[in-house]
Amino acid sequence: MDLTLSSLPKIGPASIKKLANLNITTSLDLLYHLPFRYLDFSKITTIDNLSENDFVTIQGQIIDFQNIYTRFGKNLQKAIIKDKTGVITAIWFNSPFLSKSLTIGQTISLAGQVNLYQHKFSLFTPYIGNSTGKIIPIYHETKGLSSSWFRNIFSLNLLKLISSISDPLPVDIQKKYQLLSLPLALKNIHQPQNQSLLDQAINRLSLNEILSLQVTSKFIKEKQQASSVHRQLKSVKLPLNSLPFSLTNSQHQVISEVLSDLVKSSPANRLIQGDVGSGKTVVALAAAYFVQKNRQLSILMAPTDILANQHYLTAKKLFPKLKISLLTSSHQDQIPQTGLLISTHAVIYHQKKLPPVSLLIIDEQHKFGVLQRSFLNHQANPPHLLTMTATPIPRSIGLTVLKHLDLSYLDTIPQNRPIIKSFLVPPSKEKDCFQWLSNHLQTTKQQGFVVCPFIEESENLESVKAATTTYENLKIVLPDLKIALIHGKTKTEDRQKILADFAKNKINLLVTTPIIEVGIDYPNATVMIIQSADRFGLAQLHQLRGRVGRSQLQSYCYFFSATKNQPAINRLKYLINHHSGLEIATYDLQTRGPGEIFSLIQHGFPSLKLASINQTNLINQADQLINDISLSYPNYDFHQLTANSTQLDRISN
Numbered sequence: 001m002d003l004t005l006s007s008l009p010k011i012g013p014a015s016i017k018k019l020a021n022l023n024i025t026t027s028l029d030l031l032y033h034l035p036f037r038y039l040d041f042s043k044i045t046t047i048d049n050l051s052e053n054d055f056v057t058i059q060g061q062i063i064d065f066q067n068i069y070t071r072f073g074k075n076l077q078k079a080i081i082k083d084k085t086g087v088i089t090a091i092w093f094n095s096p097f098l099s100k101s102l103t104i105g106q107t108i109s110l111a112g113q114v115n116l117y118q119h120k121f122s123l124f125t126p127y128i129g130n131s132t133g134k135i136i137p138i139y140h141e142t143k144g145l146s147s148s149w150f151r152n153i154f155s156l157n158l159l160k161l162i163s164s165i166s167d168p169l170p171v172d173i174q175k176k177y178q179l180l181s182l183p184l185a186l187k188n189i190h191q192p193q194n195q196s197l198l199d200q201a202i203n204r205l206s207l208n209e210i211l212s213l214q215v216t217s218k219f220i221k222e223k224q225q226a227s228s229v230h231r232q233l234k235s236v237k238l239p240l241n242s243l244p245f246s247l248t249n250s251q252h253q254v255i256s257e258v259l260s261d262l263v264k265s266s267p268a269n270r271l272i273q274g275d276v277g278s279g280k281t282v283v284a285l286a287a288a289y290f291v292q293k294n295r296q297l298s299i300l301m302a303p304t305d306i307l308a309n310q311h312y313l314t315a316k317k318l319f320p321k322l323k324i325s326l327l328t329s330s331h332q333d334q335i336p337q338t339g340l341l342i343s344t345h346a347v348i349y350h351q352k353k354l355p356p357v358s359l360l361i362i363d364e365q366h367k368f369g370v371l372q373r374s375f376l377n378h379q380a381n382p383p384h385l386l387t388m389t390a391t392p393i394p395r396s397i398g399l400t401v402l403k404h405l406d407l408s409y410l411d412t413i414p415q416n417r418p419i420i421k422s423f424l425v426p427p428s429k430e431k432d433c434f435q436w437l438s439n440h441l442q443t444t445k446q447q448g449f450v451v452c453p454f455i456e457e458s459e460n461l462e463s464v465k466a467a468t469t470t471y472e473n474l475k476i477v478l479p480d481l482k483i484a485l486i487h488g489k490t491k492t493e494d495r496q497k498i499l500a501d502f503a504k505n506k507i508n509l510l511v512t513t514p515i516i517e518v519g520i521d522y523p524n525a526t527v528m529i530i531q532s533a534d535r536f537g538l539a540q541l542h543q544l545r546g547r548v549g550r551s552q553l554q555s556y557c558y559f560f561s562a563t564k565n566q567p568a569i570n571r572l573k574y575l576i577n578h579h580s581g582l583e584i585a586t587y588d589l590q591t592r593g594p595g596e597i598f599s600l601i602q603h604g605f606p607s608l609k610l611a612s613i614n615q616t617n618l619i620n621q622a623d624q625l626i627n628d629i630s631l632s633y634p635n636y637d638f639h640q641l642t643a644n645s646t647q648l649d650r651i652s653n
Contacts, residue, residue, distance in 0.1 A: 276546030
């Protein structure tokens with residue numbers, strides 16, 4: 001597309017600067033700034049047929065209009081509209097100019113949501129005239145650029161914007177799958193003529209997003225297979241029988257899959273997905289020990305000092321013959337030539353000092369704000385890549401979309417671990433819960449956590465608990481317990497000492513923030529209290545709950561919440577009754593939308609604006625469509641199906 005933003009009517013230098021706040025810098029970006037929801041005002045409704053919360057269009061005569069000024073210096077505009085079935089009130093705020101355009105006796109159309117005002121149906125700030133009787137797109141906004149501004153821009157420029165768009169799908173493929181053409185889909189996504197065409201437009205553009213993911217994944221895989229590793233490793237036997245516990249069947253299976261990767265000549269790219277507590281770390285350490293037996297170096301990257309130190313201690317305990325070095329902001333061992341280097345982001349700043357790396361392991365990879373392997377791009381031969389995540393990924397997604405990854409699933413939790421008993425605690429019961437906590441910890445000599453969303457209190461969110469305030473209060477309320485506090489601002493040396501004391505059971509209760517979401521593994525910790533639990537996502541709550549229940553001791557998790565929001569309460573109740581990460585993620589997906597799950601797997605992937613990863617039918621359709629094109633068009637250039645032509649150049653290998 002040759003159009004520039006500055007060449008489009010009504011878009012000047014000021015607007016271009018504001019558009020950049022939404023990452024819109026080209027005309028193509030503008031065209032793909034898609035509505036995130038719609039208001040359906042396409043049906044004219046009589047006043048006697050209204051229901052609360054409906055989005056409606058009404059037509060009637062203005063029988064009264066008032067410009068009302070309040071004693072606080074503000075004003076509102078109030079009109080009474082009558083049709084043949086009844087009357088309704090329309091109210092606008094701070095719009096005195098309406099008194100010049102709305103007059104008594106005038107017949108108008110209004111569109112808006114029906115609300116109750118003084119026990120009567122009313123329309124607040126309804127759309128007037130041209131916006132009525134239509135399906136209205138709503139866009140993500142920035143200061144100075146409202147949804148109305150975008151609708152106006154598209155009314156002026158949409159035909160020009162889509163005129164140079166060609167459809168990458170062959171016409172016979174479009175007909176076979178009953179798809180709108182791409183230009184027609186883009187027209188109806190911004191200016192839907194009716195609900196049927198809007199649905200078809202959403203389906204076509206959603207399919208495009210899935211196709212872009214699949215094709216991008218395909219090219220990454222081809223690029224990987226064209227590379228070769230620094231040194232091909234040989235099969236060696238690992239002392240897995242000497243571990244202090246028995247591996248689960250799925251751990252044995254996944255270790256076998258990883259070791260099969262490591263003896264290949266081309267770099268592997270495997271994702272291990274396992275629920276909280278499924279034992280991903282021991283799989284990674286076994287792979288690192290395999291690499292050491294081949295006299296090569298592995299790197300295990302963790303997102304926090306806490307998690308890196310935890311891995312360091314775990315590795316020393318499970319594999320005492322593994323040569324381990326630690327590199328964090330506060331601890332810098334000499335970089336080894338062989339063995340395992342456990343590090344945080346700190347290793348990125350030492351990349352030029354690194355010898356050839358045979359295996360890169362990334363734990364909780366979604367916590368990193370960098371491309372997965374970019375810091376090793378200086379190596380002529382890329383390493384094998386092993387990533388680990390607790391984010392549940394359905395097998396159907398992995399098989400059809402994430403083609404560049406080999407997927408392994410740890411679907412078994414170690415035996416003899418009781419299910420964590422979970423409870424939703426209202427404010428009236430919090431005091432009793434803390435008293436029970438004190439008695440329980442003193443009686444059993446076990447330990448607990450109290451997690452708060454914030455470090456300090458917020459003036460804007462007074463009801464949300466803060467760690468510092470909670471810590472000070474609990475020291476008074478629970479004087480018989482030894483209580484400590486850590487958060488993101490705690491000095492590293494202080495944090496390490498507190499965690500070391502906690503490991504030695506010198507501390508009964510640790511008050512903290514979500515900093516402990518990963519990397520905390522204390523078998524004696526059996527109680528988790530999460531303050532203002534409605535402020536967290538379900539996946540994060542599941543992770544936090546997983547910081548207890550890591551032994552054969554019965555563990556407990558209490559979700560404190562003062563929310564009156566019923567959907568939030570329903571989400572917490574679901575979490576209480578379910579403990580499978582996959583079930584929780586599926587429910588979260590259905591109630592909150594897909595988010596950016598693919599960014600957890602490979603930073604740089606095209607994002608999903610319309611499609612969802614739970615649309616397995618759409619994903620399977622895209623997979624079949626690619627196969628059909630491959631068979632019918634052997635010379636087809638699949639690059640044109642990616643999000644844009646430079647997508648592949650930006651993606652980490």
